[in-house]
Amino acid sequence: MSAPDSADRSLGQLVATAADEMSSLMHDEIALAKAQLRHDVKRGAVSGGAGAVAAAVLIFSLPMLSFALAYGIQSWSGWHISVCFLLSFAASVLVAGLLGLIAMVFAKKAKNGKGPQKTVASAKETAAVLGHVKPHPRAEIPDLTRFPALNERGGETAPAVARSSS
Template sequence: MSAADGADRSLGQLVASATTEMSALVHDEIALAKAQLRQDVKRAGIGSGAFIAAAAVLIFSLPMLSFALAYGIHAWSGWHLSVCFLLSFAANVLVAGLLGLIGVVFAKKAKKGKGAQKTVASAKETAAVLQNVKPHPRAVTASARAELAERVAETAPVARSSS
């Protein structure tokens, strides 16, 4: 838009344009907040999924894996069967611990995510900038406009010559 285009627009058109742009800005800020929250929720979902997987591995694999591993260790080493069962249990706890650690890492990432906090800070910054905006020096206030209209009404019309 050139300077001449801006001069040709009425005050109402400029206010309408500013209102439209502010509305678009607010809608964009809301969309950004939603996208950031969606990302944080996805991270939290991955973390909770890892916790659930850790629990499932620990619960469902303990009986079958413990027996298989204990009898395998007994056949390989010849150790007492109770020691072999303890070793198989320790292996299952180790696997569950690793899955739990993965869950903790993803949960911390989701907690660290600033999400909507970034958007709120941006919106506050925009509001602060808009609060400090001063009217253009050529802008006429309503009281000045009324005063000017009174002066024009008081003056007598001037006859103009066609020459």
């Protein structure tokens, strides 16, 4: 048995098909929003990772770098060791600041991600369009009593056929 033509389908079948299509569309919109959220979460993870690396570099390298740099500056310039330690500290703070700026750039990119907002706007637009849809007008069925030539039984009226909406 073949599938019925869209002209032969009842109003209920058409409504059911439209509801299924709308449900499918909404599921696809939700899947798209999830994919875009995953992308934004990855950006946030990179930002958090860069911030953690900046903190780790500052914490673990300060003692070693400070001593090495201070003694290196002192042997190169002949300045007092306290001035050399201050310069070493300033260099460590500069490196940490640079890594912190990298973390801020990635955090702004993650915050400004417009992924789910675009999907929500698209879903609202679809719902607004479907909310203003009016049903297609049905063609009038001719009254066979007024046209006996069209009546198959030659003057008798054909029994009325009720159409189901389900």
